Amino acid sequence: MIDAIVFAITIVLPNLFLMGLGFFMQKRGEISQTFIDQGSYFVFNYCLPALLFFSVVDSEVDYSKQIVLIIAGIIVTFILFIGSEIYAKRFIRAPTDQGVFVQGVFRSNMAIIGLATVANAYGNIGLSIGAVYMGIVTILFNILAVITLSRVSKSIDDTWTTRTIMIVKKLFTNPLILALLAAFIYKALPLPPVTGVIHTTGDLLAAVALPLALICAGASIDLKSMLHPSGLSMQASIGRIIIAPIIAILVGLAFGLSGVHMGVLFLMVASPTAAASYVMAKAMGGNDILAANILAFTTVVGMFGMAIGAAVLRLLGLM
Template identity: 65%
Template sequence: MLQAVSFAFMIVFPNLALMGLGFYMQKSGKINTTFIDTASNIVFNFGLPCLLFFSVIKSEVNFAEQSTLILAGFITTFVLFFGAETYAKFFVPAVRDKGVFVQGVFRSNMAIISLSVATNAYGAVGTSVGAIYMGIITILYNILSVITLSRTSQNTNFKSQSIDIIKKIFTNPLIIALVSAFVYKGLELPLPPKPITKTGELMANIALPLALICAGATLDLKSMFGLSGVSMQASIGRVIVAPLVAVLAGVLLQLPPVQFGVLFVMVASPAAAASYVMAKAMGGNDVLAANILAFTTVVSMIGLAVGMAWLRVAGLV
């Protein structure tokens, strides 16, 4: 048991420490919103794409062997999506809250939190497996987000906004990097020349630490503790229900330990930062989205540690 707790602590503590550093730096005035915005843009447009691209093309992971993991991801996502839609229909009265609630339940922060935890837990293999999973499920996340926010938004021009969001999906740097990596890997091309590979690796190395610092710097404790009823319900769905659905899917499909662990950390992470951006863009309740994001960012890290420790004791990861 002690070994399991130590394992969970080691994979979660670096993330919490970097987020805590970001929170401290922002509160003490060492960094400001201009730095956070600029750094976030660097991570999103350059750092993470390089990390994902080189993780995939250098991986020894067999894509066919991950088909069961991807299936588990689809099952988990659809169960959470349709379950949240059904719940919202009966128990979330405000129209502007419905899509935000649904998105808060099913959409996790895979690109930053999950990928970092998977790397801490399993090293390069965890990064590679996580990157492939994330590349496919991210596309599904964006499609489902457009659907739920379009149907529940009060904005009468949601059709044009949906088209704009769909365009953004296919111009998303992370998706472009992953699709390019899948094609590159599928063609069995050799690794790029050493200078290019080294440059890409250096850029990739800054992605997760800088992203976690920025995530910590954007935490809003007032929003986090000013939870409304709907916000708390969505947070419970993200922090408790989503991980349990992932565990059930992993057990039913008998995933091997590394894939089981990757599935869990990909699903059990906080609400995605993109959920706030999309809610705001499509006329949803952006304050509700911010509350869900802030609360789950902190609480989910505890859930990740407890969940991984329990799964370790059970011999599943």
């Protein structure tokens, strides 16, 4: 019991400390919105791609054995998407709220919170497996997000053709997906290992990725939104913090996952709502205030849910 609790605290607390540092520095005026925006851009476009590329290139993990994990993750995503779509159509009237609610439930913050927690739990092996999982499921996230948010568009030019073009463009300009594709191609070809100056530079960029991302995430927290959630944001948060992890565990058990694979599935799915959900909701005409409320509440409270779930799974010998 004690070991399970210590394990859960060990993998979640460092992330909370770094997010708390970012929040503290922002409140003291030591971090500006410009720094947050530029830091987030730097992480997303340079540091995280370096982290993903070198974690895959350096890894000895057999990625063909991760197919079951990836299929389980895809099924979990579809269950959450379809379930939240049905709920939204039945209980939520405003189209501008429906897509934001659905996205808040099914789309988790895998790239920052998920990867950081997996790295804390399992080290480089977990990071490599988590990177591949994230790369595949991120593609699905983007497609489903465009589908659910497109219901609010009133533009004549917005058709399924233009939406498809937007999805393809997003996928093939996403630095994280490009980094993973480059890593797989490099491993598949008979090329020498990456060493020397290039690898050292990549390691330095990779080392910056998760700490800076967590600090920026903490500095972005809107305490007012978090402490005064609306009814809809609370419903979406319950879906993200409670229902999503439970479904992940049930699907993982159905596929016979355990150990690192169950841990990666749970931590990736149980992560708070993705920061990109707010940006996408705002860009596509959704209720950006609702998106911000969901993001703020799940970012903090979801971390404790991850810790509780990890402790239980560890106690049961599943993670």
